[in-house]
């Protein structure tokens with residue numbers, strides 16, 4: 001299962017934690033703001049770790065089967 005991933009680019013501060021946790025899913029663009037390069041690039045646990053590690057909760061994960069937001073939790 002791959003999460004539907006949204007990066008809140010106006011919230012991202014370019015900390016790079018997501019790239020460290022899931023380097024095949026996230027990258028930083030020329031402005032050091034995160035982009036999704038492949039939503040299925042890493043396993044779901046790594047993508048969840050990336051989202052949970054973001055210091056500003058700029059990564060939103062949706063379960064594609066239920067449409068429910070998985071992260072942030074509320």
Ligand code: SF4
Pocket residue numbers: 007011012013014015016017018019033034053054055056057058059
């Ligand atoms: S961890 Fe969060 S703030 Fe850091 S680059 Fe990724 S999305 Fe941006």
